[in-house]
Amino acid sequence: MNLELSAALGATFGLLAAACAYVISYAEYKRNWSFRGSAAKMALRSALVTFTFFFLAALALFAILQFTAVRGG
Numbered sequence: 001m002n003l004e005l006s007a008a009l010g011a012t013f014g015l016l017a018a019a020c021a022y023v024i025s026y027a028e029y030k031r032n033w034s035f036r037g038s039a040a041k042m043a044l045r046s047a048l049v050t051f052t053f054f055f056l057a058a059l060a061l062f063a064i065l066q067f068t069a070v071r072g073g
Helices: 003-032 039-072
Strands: none
Touching: 003 039
């Protein structure tokens, strides 16, 4: 596995997860919360955090696999 593949997988699954997080968060903010902020902005923030998590997790997995491959011989 190389870095480009890990980044592509992280971006792909990150975008899918971010889209799901946005839809779920937006629906919950619109339905259950009474606040002065924008539900769309808050849901977008949740989507950004989700994308960042998945992308960084893919890169971390690449680093772990590289480390174990080097140490394993």
